[in-house]
Amino acid sequence: MKPPAALQELVESLRALPGVGPKSAQRIAFHLLQHDRPGALRLSRSLAHAAEHMKRCAMCNSFTEADLCDICAPGASARRDATQLCVVETPADLAMMEQTHAYRGLYFVLMGRISPLDGIGPKEVGVDRLLARAGDGVVREVVLATNFTHEGEATAHYLAEALKARGLKVTRLARGVPVGGELEYVDPGTIAHAFQDRRDT
Amino acid sequence: MKPPAALQELVESLRALPGVGPKSAQRIAFHLLQHDRPGALRLSRSLAHAAEHMKRCAMCNSFTEADLCDICAPGASARRDATQLCVVETPADLAMMEQTHAYRGLYFVLMGRISPLDGIGPKEVGVDRLLARAGDGVVREVVLATNFTHEGEATAHYLAEALKARGLKVTRLARGVPVGGELEYVDPGTIAHAFQDRRDT
Numbered sequence: 001m002k003p004p005a006a007l008q009e010l011v012e013s014l015r016a017l018p019g020v021g022p023k024s025a026q027r028i029a030f031h032l033l034q035h036d037r038p039g040a041l042r043l044s045r046s047l048a049h050a051a052e053h054m055k056r057c058a059m060c061n062s063f064t065e066a067d068l069c070d071i072c073a074p075g076a077s078a079r080r081d082a083t084q085l086c087v088v089e090t091p092a093d094l095a096m097m098e099q100t101h102a103y104r105g106l107y108f109v110l111m112g113r114i115s116p117l118d119g120i121g122p123k124e125v126g127v128d129r130l131l132a133r134a135g136d137g138v139v140r141e142v143v144l145a146t147n148f149t150h151e152g153e154a155t156a157h158y159l160a161e162a163l164k165a166r167g168l169k170v171t172r173l174a175r176g177v178p179v180g181g182e183l184e185y186v187d188p189g190t191i192a193h194a195f196q197d198r199r200d201t
Numbered sequence: 202m203k204p205p206a207a208l209q210e211l212v213e214s215l216r217a218l219p220g221v222g223p224k225s226a227q228r229i230a231f232h233l234l235q236h237d238r239p240g241a242l243r244l245s246r247s248l249a250h251a252a253e254h255m256k257r258c259a260m261c262n263s264f265t266e267a268d269l270c271d272i273c274a275p276g277a278s279a280r281r282d283a284t285q286l287c288v289v290e291t292p293a294d295l296a297m298m299e300q301t302h303a304y305r306g307l308y309f310v311l312m313g314r315i316s317p318l319d320g321i322g323p324k325e326v327g328v329d330r331l332l333a334r335a336g337d338g339v340v341r342e343v344v345l346a347t348n349f350t351h352e353g354e355a356t357a358h359y360l361a362e363a364l365k366a367r368g369l370k371v372t373r374l375a376r377g378v379p380v381g382g383e384l385e386y387v388d389p390g391t392i393a394h395a396f397q398d399r400r401d402t
Contacts, residue, residue: 003292004266010251016240017218018232026293031219032248033255033264034312039217040252047245050211050230051238063234065205091204092227111235 007033059133061126062091062109071107081105083140087130087159089113089147097145105143108133113146113155122158130159134168141169148175208234260334262327263292263310272299272308282306284341288331288360290314290348298346306344309334314347314356323359331360335369342370349376 002008007029014025032040057064059072070076071094084105088094094107110125122128134142142163146152160170175193177186203209208230215226233241258265260273271277285306289295295308311326323329335343343364347353361371377395378387 002271003296004255004264004270006247006251006254006266007264007292010247013240013244013247016233016237016244017229028218029251030291030293032217033251036217037252039214040248043214043217044245044248044252046207046211046214047233047241047248050207050234051241051245053207054205054234063205063208065207069205070203090231091208092231095204 056111057109060094060107060109061111061129062094062107077106082138084143085134085139085141086143086145088145089152089155093145093147103143105141106139110146110155113149113151114158115151122162125155127159127162131162131166134163135166139168141171144170144172148173257312258310261295261308261310262312262330263295263308278307283339285344286335286340286342287344287346289346290353290356294346294348304344306342307340311347311356314350314352315359316352323363326356328360328363332363332367335364336367340369342372345371345373349374 003011010029010033011022011025014020014028015022017025017028020028053065054063055065055067056062057069057072058067059077060069062069062071064070066073068074071080081104084103085108086094086097086103086105087108087110088097089110089112091109094109097103097107108130110130112120112125114120114122114125133139142159144156144159146156146159156172160172163170174197175190176197177183177190177194183191204212211230211234212223212226215221215229216223218226218229221229254266255264256266256268257263258270258273259268260278261270263270263272265271267274269275272281282305285304286309287295287298287304287306288309288311289298290311290313292310295310298304298308309331311331313321313326315321315323315326334340343360345357345360347357347360357373361373364371375398376391377398378384378391384392
């Protein structure tokens with residue numbers, strides 16, 4: 001006996017979610033059908049709407065429903081420092097930078113990081129578009145805010161070389177002890193960097 | 202700056218998935234929008250279709266698109282032993298029982314297990330419907346195949362009392378050492394049960 005076709009199809013299409021295998025797909029399907037059909041219908045609508053209407057911002061490459069995102073749109077970008085361009089991996093990182101209220105420039109979102117093992121090279125993260133954007137004659141400093149993981153660091157290194165070759169000033173977020181961090185519980189690598197990058201007080 | 206409305210709505214509606222918090226909802230949304238829009242659209246369609254068309258089988262309570270599921274439909278159930286009724290927690294457990302090819306009777310799916318701490322009592326798992334189904338005058342033996350977890354065992358205990366009070370024969374799947382199991386690596390509770398339920402060879 002096979003499960004009903006509609007259930008089978010739902011279980012199979014749930015596999016599109018990252019990290020969901022056959023067992024969890026089945027568990028999710030049962031949960032939604034048994035306990036949350038309104039939630040399933042809402043999810044169905046928002047998936048269709050987002051998949052059909054979400055575009056990339058022509059300036060910063062982040063997700064947007066219009067041609068330009070809320071930051072790059074003329075009215076908003078006029079209030080920002082167009083000489084600074086901050087490079088982040090994802091729209092979530094951009095949102096986090098915004099929350100700091102420490103940065104007033106513009107952004108470029110890579111939508112990933114260079115990761116040769118996963119087949120993601122400079123082309124896949126839009127390095128060409130970043131170089132064109134940073135070379136608009138207005139941008140003077142590019143702030144690299146990729147993650148401090150192996151791949152994020154390698155991406156930052158690659159971008160720094162390419163951008164410096166075009167005569168741009170390139171900076172990177174500082175590494176160091178996090179706010180509230182106790183030295184005893186911070187890893188030695190971080191402390192070593194914090195020592196290297198120590199600053200006058 | 203807020204994320205685009207369509208993205209925000211997608212992230213929020215992904216929270217309907219069990220175990221998905223705000224961070225993973227965002228991660229899933231970015232993944233689908235960036236790497237798998239066809240998958241997102243397919244998932245949207247199958248969610249809507251399943252949420253709208255999936256019903257409960259009038260006989261066994263499992264999911265079905267028709268009034269009766271493929272097992273309880275007259276043509277199929279005629280080839281089965283209607284004197285045996287196997288009680289399982291979920292449609293997935295039913296599918297597992299079917300895969301064994303060891304059982305030829307009919308089923309009743311609780312769609313859960315009694316769990317007072319989660320507010321799930323006998324009423325929520327359809328004990329009334331099970332008692333009505335088992336008391337049809339044809340069923341003679343009820344095989345309890347709920348899980349061997351605390352809650353599954355408690356559910357089996359409760360059902361056994363209620364069914365035996367109605368004069369039905371009630372059996373439970375045997376506990377014991379799994380096929381291929383090595384005593385050294387099996388937990389002592391299981392071995393104790395396997396010893397208690399030892400059988401003549």
